Amino acid sequence: MKKLLKLAFTDFKLIFRDPSLRSFLVLPVILFVLIIWGVPPLIEKYDFLFPYLSLFLVVGVIENTQMFCFINTMVLIDEKESDVAKVYGVVPLSKMEYVFSRFLLPYLFTVVLNLILLFVQTICDISTASALLISFLAALVVPVYALAINSLVQNRMQGMVYVKAFNMLVLIPLAAFFVPEKFVHWFGVFPTHWVFQAIDRATQNLSIGVFAAIGFVFFLALLWLVSRIFVRKHFV
């Protein structure tokens, strides 16, 4: 456990010493300000936005995950580019322990950020159980996103291109809110669809159990798959 924590805390040291990564830490603050003080007056002023209340929350939750998605992606790419990844290949740390330690704290931080967001927002009423489920589910975007990109790219430039592409992929299921009911779950091929739908149902005080369950299974299966690919490529 000591070595896992050492590695996890080293990541924070690296983030704080890199100005380009450090600046991303203010992203949740901006998001909180917008959701808490920006959205309510907007809805009050423009009535036509009222049916889309849940969308504000969906965007808030998913953007909350983007901070560590980007930071972790870049930390791992730097590690690959500078060949430090090779050193992890020859230390007595299993590859899965490595993955676990790199994402434990970012995952938990994202869960906490989402919980805070869901509790402090005044747009909709969401039960504590739903808020917890949504927070734990949505935070799974972080490891899947960072590991998937790092399984595909070799350097920072390629990484930036894939970050753009993945940002779009993550948001594509927003379109499900604008299509006829029978087409909504066509977007289920994107894992974030199940997070978005769960949030939408939570804002209507409906049960989110099934959606969250599908989401967890989908994300965990993806996580297992991308971890395997990542482990095969990262340390060579």
Next chain:
Amino acid sequence: MIQVENLVFQYPGNDEPTLKGLDFSIAKGDIFGFLGPSGAGKSTAQKVLYKILEGYKGQVNIDGKNLSEWNNSYFERIGVGFELPNHYLKLTGKENLELFAAFYPSGEKQNNAQLFEMVDLQDAMDKPVETYSKGMKMRLNFIRAIQHDPDILFFDEPTTGLDPVNARKIKQHILDLKNRGKTIFVTTHSMETADGICDRVSFIVDGKLVLTDTPRNLKSIYGKEAVTVELKNGQSEEFPLKDLGVNPKFLDFIKQDEVKRIHTLEATLEEVFIRVTGKSLGDE
């Protein structure tokens, strides 16, 4: 300690294997060197041995146990000095060392300050690695590889990027490690490094081992047991080493004028390499 039989490795996507049936063994406490040009397969062979590359064919035994049967405890027993510097640039040298030290059982680690002092980095240990020169980073590579006191060490081009003084110091440290019973596998294209530290060397060309022997034997077999004597008046002649002190021709010759220089005709390791393989060590 290390036995390798018929080792074949092919990178995915390549048309032919990079390693084409290598056979070699390294005894405990020996320094064994792979000498060959870039792209010959030196580093690939090491990567198989330190378990970064999987999917090889052939038999690799470490301490009598098949390499694939070793679990993570194998990494406690080995140390790897990579060919190029690879550190977190935003962390200090000390932080880099401490981070990787955290993965090893505490009892085996060496004192950090002593390690930095050993490679003359004591004044730089608290500075970010991004301020280090390439040579300093390579020295940090070296102490990271040995910090947990491993039994088996892999060094890939250990003197690359070092100035002659530091290169000599690193070679001496490698010899000291050998004297402490460590088993060391070095890859290099530097004839001088191989000659200076290796008990045995193998010439590797295009993924095949061409010859294995001690540097002394190789130089002796492929060289000439003779000397050339050059006089100040410009005359030069070759004499066999055998009975040189009582060779009347030699004695008469050196009386003719002041001796300018005497050369032995022992081959250098590089000359042996070129003669045996038909390639130069600088060949890509």
